[in-house]
Amino acid sequence: MMNDAGGALAGAVIEPELAAIAAICSGTVKYMEEAGRRYVHMVGLRFLVRGADQQMDALLCLDYPNGTYPTKLYLPANLGLGLNWNETAFILAKNWFTWSWSGVSPNQPPLAILGGHLEAFR
Amino acid sequence: MTARGDFSRQSFLGEDAEQVLAETRVAIVGLGGGGSHIAQQLAHVGVGHFRLIDPQDIEDSNLNRLVGATQDDVINGTPKVEIAKRVIRSVRPWADVEVSKTEWQAAADLLKDAHVVFGCVDGYRQRMHLETAARRFCLPYIDVGMDVTRLADRHYAVAGQMISTRPGGPCMRCLGFLTQQRLDREENDYADAGINPQVVWTNGTLASLAVGAFMRLLTPWFDSSTEFEWLELDGNNQLVSRSRQPDYSIKGPCRHFTSNDLGDPFLDLSLRRAPKDSS
Numbered sequence: 001m002m003n004d005a006g007g008a009l010a011g012a013v014i015e016p017e018l019a020a021i022a023a024i025c026s027g028t029v030k031y032m033e034e035a036g037r038r039y040v041h042m043v044g045l046r047f048l049v050r051g052a053d054q055q056m057d058a059l060l061c062l063d064y065p066n067g068t069y070p071t072k073l074y075l076p077a078n079l080g081l082g083l084n085w086n087e088t089a090f091i092l093a094k095n096w097f098t099w100s101w102s103g104v105s106p107n108q109p110p111l112a113i114l115g116g117h118l119e120a121f122r
Numbered sequence: 123m124t125a126r127g128d129f130s131r132q133s134f135l136g137e138d139a140e141q142v143l144a145e146t147r148v149a150i151v152g153l154g155g156g157g158s159h160i161a162q163q164l165a166h167v168g169v170g171h172f173r174l175i176d177p178q179d180i181e182d183s184n185l186n187r188l189v190g191a192t193q194d195d196v197i198n199g200t201p202k203v204e205i206a207k208r209v210i211r212s213v214r215p216w217a218d219v220e221v222s223k224t225e226w227q228a229a230a231d232l233l234k235d236a237h238v239v240f241g242c243v244d245g246y247r248q249r250m251h252l253e254t255a256a257r258r259f260c261l262p263y264i265d266v267g268m269d270v271t272r273l274a275d276r277h278y279a280v281a282g283q284m285i286s287t288r289p290g291g292p293c294m295r296c297l298g299f300l301t302q303q304r305l306d307r308e309e310n311d312y313a314d315a316g317i318n319p320q321v322v323w324t325n326g327t328l329a330s331l332a333v334g335a336f337m338r339l340l341t342p343w344f345d346s347s348t349e350f351e352w353l354e355l356d357g358n359n360q361l362v363s364r365s366r367q368p369d370y371s372i373k374g375p376c377r378h379f380t381s382n383d384l385g386d387p388f389l390d391l392s393l394r395r396a397p398k399d400s401s
Contacts, residue, residue, distance in 0.1 A: 032387065033382065033383075034254070034258075034383050035254055035378050035379055035383060036377065036378060036380075065302055065305075065306075066302075066305070066306045066309055066310070067306070068306070068309075068310050069309065086309070087247060087309070088225050088227045088251075089227070089251055090226075090227045090230070090251045090252070090254060090255045091251075091254075092387050092388070093230065093255075093258055093259075093385070093386045093387060093388065094230075094388070095225075095227035095228050095230065096227075100309075
């Protein structure tokens with residue numbers, strides 16, 4: 001198992017479909033819900049931003065109720081990069097930034113949804 | 123007259139009202155046209171603790187409606203929260219006023235600390251997020267907003283609303299105010315956002331309705347057993363009426379916020395150190 005501050009703890013139960021995401025995170029990866037929406041919360045997600053390593057917590061919404069933006073990725077900081085950052089959200093009692101990155105289908109595995117959003121930073 | 127002042131003209135609010143108000147903590151998110159009015163009125167009625175959140179400095183275009191602002195403030199670029207603090211303290215020097223010149227999402231500690239949250243923000247999506255935060259911290263939420271719609275050449279409709287919701291009751295989505303269509307349109311058309319017209323007299327009317335809703339929550343002068351209020355202001359005809367939309371929209375208990383959505387889901391008590399043994 002691991003705590004939310006990071007660091008593996010023996011015996012953590014990870015949903016099978018989240019195992020691939022957990023492999024690129026330093027902390028827990030789990031489903032969470034708020035206001036009827038389902039999220040994947042990731043502690044210490046490792047990803048590339050313009051070729052440079054980044055690591056931060058992230059929140060992936062799997063059922064965002066907007067046909068143009070059916071899924072969304074939220075990060076704890078605005079990474080800039082000239083993206084159309086358009087919202088500061090408050091989800092699960094935390095402050096998150098998100099941006100307009102449309103058309104990532106919810107009808108695919110969580111890892112593929114995550115990859116679709118991380119394309120914005122390549 | 124007490125150490126805090128003479129509140130005899132509002133003694134009908136109840137013999138404990140002065141104490142209740144002095145001990146109440148309010149968070150006001152947005153200290154522009156609506157929030158500045160609300161702050162001023164709450165100071166007058168004797169609220170003792172204010173949490174003021176707004177990231178902006180005043181601009182010249184705010185002077186048409188921002189209560190307490192001066193030309194010098196525009197020249198100096200005074201933060202809106204500081205103007206509101208000055209107004210409150212000029213009325214009630216004893217008031218406890220904490221300010222945060224940030225986006226409200228970055229000042230959650232001030233929201234959590236409040237008994238009631240006033241939302242004076244732009245846009246449907248920010249209202250949705252702010253009500254979500256209020257629900258998570260189990261706080262009543264009072265929202266004001268106005269809009270001016272161009273109907274034809276030189277013909278405008280001025281309108282606004284005051285909505286008060288409480289944990290456990292219908293939320294602004296249940297009421298039919300925050301519709302998915304409105305939320306989607308705002309998000310999909312974000313690049314087209316223009317200047318939002320605002321005028322002082324409409325802001326002031328809506329702020330007064332919000333303070334009235336707040337007083338009904340806290341003092342027993344009038345039965346306030348309803349779970350929500352949605353008052354609509356027809357600014358063209360200067361009429362206030364109860365919205366009929368909830369009659370058609372509410373379909374049973376709130377399905378948007380459940381008891382599972384309360385508190386900080388990331389609070390991890392295992393990270394807290396046990397006190398050292400002093401023996």
